[in-house]
Amino acid sequence: MNITIIGSGYVGLVTGVCLSSIGHHVICVDNNPDKVKKLKAGKAPIYEPGLDALMRECVKKKRLSFSGSIKEAVHQSLVIFLAVPTPPKANGDADLTYIENVAREIAKSMDSYKLIVEKSTVPAETGNKIQRTIQLNLPRKFKKGHKVLLEFDVASNPEFLKEGSAVHDFMNPDRVVFGVESKKAEKLLREIYRPLKTKVLVTNTASAEMIKHASNSFLAAKISFINAVAQMCDRVGADVLNVAEGMGLDKR
Numbered sequence: 053m054n055i056t057i058i059g060s061g062y063v064g065l066v067t068g069v070c071l072s073s074i075g076h077h078v079i080c081v082d083n084n085p086d087k088v089k090k091l092k093a094g095k096a097p098i099y100e101p102g103l104d105a106l107m108r109e110c111v112k113k114k115r116l117s118f119s120g121s122i123k124e125a126v127h128q129s130l131v132i133f134l135a136v137p138t139p140p141k142a143n144g145d146a147d148l149t150y151i152e153n154v155a156r157e158i159a160k161s162m163d164s165y166k167l168i169v170e171k172s173t174v175p176a177e178t179g180n181k182i183q184r185t186i187q188l189n190l191p192r193k194f195k196k197g198h199k200v201l202l203e204f205d206v207a208s209n210p211e212f213l214k215e216g217s218a219v220h221d222f223m224n225p226d227r228v229v230f231g232v233e234s235k236k237a238e239k240l241l242r243e244i245y246r247p248l249k250t251k252v253l254v255t256n257t258a259s260a261e262m263i264k265h266a267s268n269s270f271l272a273a274k275i276s277f278i279n280a281v282a283q284m285c286d287r288v289g290a291d292v293l294n295v296a297e298g299m300g301l302d303k304r
Contacts, residue, residue: 151181228251
């Protein structure tokens with residue numbers, strides 16, 4: 053399948069390289085010319101075990117390329133993953149400026165059906181905002197009054213990668229989550245991930261967005277909890293590793 057990844061940072065590059073390695077033709081897009089130049093020269097801007105070698109292999113097989121043009125990449129692809137930054141604002145809210153700008157560029161470049169997939173960590177209901185942004189910015193020939201004449205889908209496919217083992221985590225996931233609003237979007241995502249032969253959870257877009265945030269919060273809560281347990285263990289002479297193992301055996 054022809055796929056574009058917009059944003060060639062940590063999540064975007066790992067996703068693009070790994071999808072290419074399982075047989076897809078992938079274009080990784082970035083708005084930083086220096087980064088694109090280095091990627092074309094075979095130099096990854098991040099270090100992850102196995103990433104450099106896998107990237108060079110995919111480029112050699114002509115299944116992976118790099119570009120600074122969203123328009124050209126969108127024209128050549130059926131599925132477009134959004135992996136751009138969503139940094140926090142001063143008030144703690146996620147800044148969706150990059151997401152919105154990219155959605156506008158995609159809309160202006162569309163001339164046939166596309167599946168746009170959130171890979172960035174975004175607030176719930178961002179999928180609806182992307183949908184509206186694309187509808188508002190489609191070329192006039194694809195709009196008749198308030199009616200949109202060009203079919204497209206927006207979906208969510210959150211990432212659960214760990215730094216230092218991102219390539220391994222992508223290729224051996226404990227679960228893959230699809231947040232979709234149509235059978236067509238689900239079918240395309242299943243086709244993309246079929247080579248991994250892993251458990252897939254299918255839900256709606258808002259639920260998939262929430263799964264990512266809830267998973268992050270739950271992980272943070274577990275870390276805080278075991279740190280508190282470790283302090284108690286130190287006071288009474290208990291082994292926190294044994295305590296954690298015993299807790300983990302509880303199947304409730």
